[in-house]
Amino acid sequence: MNSLTPFPGQGSAHEVVAFQRPELNVILSLYGRMVAAGEWRDYGISSLREVAVFSVFRRTAEHPLYRIEKRPKLRNKQGEYAVYGMEGQVLKRGHDLKTVLRVLERKLIRPVD
Template sequence: MGTVHPFPVATSQVGFERGELARIVDLYGRMVAAGMWKDYAIQFSREAASFCAFRRAAEHPEYRIEKRPALRHRQGMWSLVGEDGRVLRRGHELGPILAPVERRLLKVVNE
């Protein structure tokens, strides 16, 4: 028989917790149902984890939701980055960061 080699352990990288990812994917699903988003991408690195939402597949992401734990004690580890790269919102909790995107789903109903 051959030699068994241990699976290489990845260096520590930032990721989303189950509840965080569930909240982000729930928002993504509602935006897809509304016809606003078509695709997404998730990226993990040592410094940050990001969820990118696209209107179409071959363009820059419309929004990027980033988690940077290094900024946890300063400005907050969550940020919402726009298509042009500007930070639109930054904070310590995910809910207020997602609020501007969720607001786009609200529609006025006439009686």
């Protein structure tokens, strides 16, 4: 599948990176579990020229807790997927989206008292 999508009504000169349906299914599955656990409340999706970003928020009017990014140009280097923390630090990077998202799934595991 092509990860580049032209803007509606535009030619190929204005292509942007976008998450494809299977990628969104993986991300939204994690998002649903985190909402159910009371960790996350809102999200935003941006499709830009070189990167697609899924931002996760605890509250609507604040900076994102995490950013899940897709950068196809890094596919052959460190991997096209990355998770960034609130301060912009790279939490995990790689070629497989499910593997990269595991860094966030650890937040669901809580010790039993």
